[in-house]
Amino acid sequence: MTELGTAARPFRVAIVGSGPSGFYAAEALLKSDKVIQINMFDRLPTPYGLVRGGVAPDHPKIKSVIRVYDKIAEHERFAFFGNVKIGEHLPVNELRRFYDAVLFACGAETDKRLSIPGEDLPGSYTATAFVGWYNGHPDYRHCTFDLSQEVAVVAGQGNVAMDVTRILAKTVDELRETDIAQHALEALAESKVKEIHLVGRRGPVQAAFTQPEIKEIGELADCDPVLDPADLELNAASQSELDDLKNQHSKRNLAVLTEFASRPAPSKNKRYCIHFFKSPVELAGSGKVERVILERNELVGEPFKQKARGTGVREELSCGLFFRSVGYRGLPLPGVPFDETAGLFPNERGRILESGAPAPGLYAAGWIKRGPSGVIGTNKPDSIETVQSMLADLPGLLPCEPPDSGALRELLMARGVRAVSYADWRKIDAAEIERGKLRGKPREKFTSIEEMLAVLD
Numbered sequence: 001m002t003e004l005g006t007a008a009r010p011f012r013v014a015i016v017g018s019g020p021s022g023f024y025a026a027e028a029l030l031k032s033d034k035v036i037q038i039n040m041f042d043r044l045p046t047p048y049g050l051v052r053g054g055v056a057p058d059h060p061k062i063k064s065v066i067r068v069y070d071k072i073a074e075h076e077r078f079a080f081f082g083n084v085k086i087g088e089h090l091p092v093n094e095l096r097r098f099y100d101a102v103l104f105a106c107g108a109e110t111d112k113r114l115s116i117p118g119e120d121l122p123g124s125y126t127a128t129a130f131v132g133w134y135n136g137h138p139d140y141r142h143c144t145f146d147l148s149q150e151v152a153v154v155a156g157q158g159n160v161a162m163d164v165t166r167i168l169a170k171t172v173d174e175l176r177e178t179d180i181a182q183h184a185l186e187a188l189a190e191s192k193v194k195e196i197h198l199v200g201r202r203g204p205v206q207a208a209f210t211q212p213e214i215k216e217i218g219e220l221a222d223c224d225p226v227l228d229p230a231d232l233e234l235n236a237a238s239q240s241e242l243d244d245l246k247n248q249h250s251k252r253n254l255a256v257l258t259e260f261a262s263r264p265a266p267s268k269n270k271r272y273c274i275h276f277f278k279s280p281v282e283l284a285g286s287g288k289v290e291r292v293i294l295e296r297n298e299l300v301g302e303p304f305k306q307k308a309r310g311t312g313v314r315e316e317l318s319c320g321l322f323f324r325s326v327g328y329r330g331l332p333l334p335g336v337p338f339d340e341t342a343g344l345f346p347n348e349r350g351r352i353l354e355s356g357a358p359a360p361g362l363y364a365a366g367w368i369k370r371g372p373s374g375v376i377g378t379n380k381p382d383s384i385e386t387v388q389s390m391l392a393d394l395p396g397l398l399p400c401e402p403p404d405s406g407a408l409r410e411l412l413m414a415r416g417v418r419a420v421s422y423a424d425w426r427k428i429d430a431a432e433i434e435r436g437k438l439r440g441k442p443r444e445k446f447t448s449i450e451e452m453l454a455v456l457d
């Protein structure tokens with residue numbers, strides 16, 4: 001049998017997902033000394049995952065990483081199959097017929113719930129949907145948010161919560177020249193929201209947001225940060241967390257929060273109120289969200305392991321808009337083992353595990369491998385680790401039959417699936433940039449798959 005990974009028989013790898021982890025895995029595979037053919041699938045006609053559909057429109061520099069991904073896509077042994085949803089257009093067992101190994105880099109596409117009464121009342125939304133909506137993701141283009149309300153509450157204090165609250169707090173002039181979806185810009189231009197509450201269950205030392213993001217809140221054109229200085233008082237365990245020499249993250253955050261607490265009374269039109277030590281325990285209202293009930297917490301446990309524990313002391317906050325932003329969660333994919341509790345594909349160093357043992361030829365990278373945490377760069381070493389596992393397994397992998405991308409294309413065509421190549425994507429990309437010029441934006445995204453495909457016809 002011809003050896004896999006040679007010019008005579010290249011190693012054929014399918015990567016499912018074209019976000020950062022998919023591209024970093026492709027890069028690591030193409031840099032190896034084996035001859036490897038990569039086909040990358042995405043359910044959308046557009047690549048880049050959350051770099052396109054998650055990263056906030058007012059943070060354009062972060063998106064420049066796509067230049068690195070475009071370079072990887074130029075490799076002669078790389079091909080893109082956009083607009084192909086694995087598990088729907090092509091079941092996993094069928095996909096496996098065409099590849100020696102499959103690497104899932106399909107991210108964490110849904111969100112965690114708070115599991116509190118009233119969570120599904122109208123007026124209660126997810127950060128996932130709001131982010132997808134303002135970023136023009138086709139799944140969320142038809143979402144509506146009741147921006148006629150004056151008070152919005154966001155639960156969670158990660159950087160996604162910072163994005164959501166900042167977009168609500170900015171003036172339309174601060175967003176106009178970004179690549180924000182036009183439907184979102186128009187809705188936000190009519191927004192009546194003037195009070196935004198960012199609610200964290202633990203304290204300022206434990207807050208997940210990072211310093212540049214919290215600092216930005218103090219620099220908004222028409223919104224003042226508001227903070228109760230009493231919330232900055234620390235228990236002994238939090239003080240020792242702060243004193244830890246390695247903990248620069250909390251020190252930087254606390255410096256910004258302390259400066260906010262010392263500011264004179266707010267004078268701008270909007271207020272950004274930061275709450276610590278509070279958990280939403282119920283959303284209430286007649287037929288829609290009218291108030292959130294918050295329970296005061298105390299922190300218990302060792303330094304760096306402190307948990308929030310309810311004290312029984314409750315307060316009500318009137319609000320008409322509520323967003324949960326308490327983390328993303330992976331979705332199951334038929335034909336791939338799934339860990340229901342953690343919401344990811346169970347794996348060891350990227351080898352997907354079935355009943356505790358590696359499932360031959362199946363791998364995972366990125367958020368579906370380790371859970372929904374980490375910035376874009378975190379995915380690079382993570383994907384490299386998975387590729388190392390894959391290459392170590394290569395000699396024992398069963399070669400697929402037949403190793404033929406043409407047959408796969410024919411199969412997709414027969415099913416009426418219009419696979420989008422990287423050259424096709426570049427046409428969509430150029431059309432979006434052209435549309436953006438008319439409005440002084442870097443691009444105007446197409447928000448439906450039909451519109452994207454129409455560019456190619």
Ligand SMILES: Cc1cc2nc3c(=O)[nH]c(=O)nc-3n(C[C@H](O)[C@H](O)[C@H](O)COP(=O)(O)OP(=O)(O)OC[C@H]3O[C@@H](n4cnc5c(N)ncnc54)[C@H](O)[C@@H]3O)c2cc1C
Pocket residue numbers: 016017018019020021022041042043044047048049050051053054055056059062084085086087105106107108109131160163328333365366367368373374375376377378379
């Ligand atoms: C709202 C938000 C903002 C963020 N902002 C920043 C930031 O400013 N800076 C930063 O460094 N990090 C940021 N991050 C983190 C960063 O985006 C992630 O670390 C990174 O995107 C995770 O990469 P991934 O490849 O694992 O998943 P993703 O980026 O989610 O990519 C997964 C891809 O898989 C595709 N897919 C899913 N299912 C299928 C299927 N069945 N078939 C085919 N394709 C499929 C999806 O369409 C998607 O393209 C942000 C995250 C979020 C949620």
Ligand SMILES: NC(=O)c1ccc[n+]([C@@H]2O[C@H](COP(=O)([O-])OP(=O)(O)OC[C@H]3O[C@@H](n4cnc5c(N)ncnc54)[C@H](OP(=O)(O)O)[C@@H]3O)[C@@H](O)[C@H]2O)c1
Pocket residue numbers: 113114155156157158159160161163200201202206207208209213279280325326327328372373374375
């Ligand atoms: N600008 C950027 O660089 C940027 C932007 C967006 C996202 N990202 C990255 O993307 C990743 C995901 O971000 P994320 O904000 O979704 O997640 P995250 O950073 O994990 O934050 C989740 C937040 O939700 C809280 N939470 C979780 N369960 C809760 C519950 N039941 N009740 C109340 N609060 C709860 C957490 O509090 P506890 O701490 O108490 O658990 C935390 O404040 C992060 O690594 C983030 O840095 C980066």
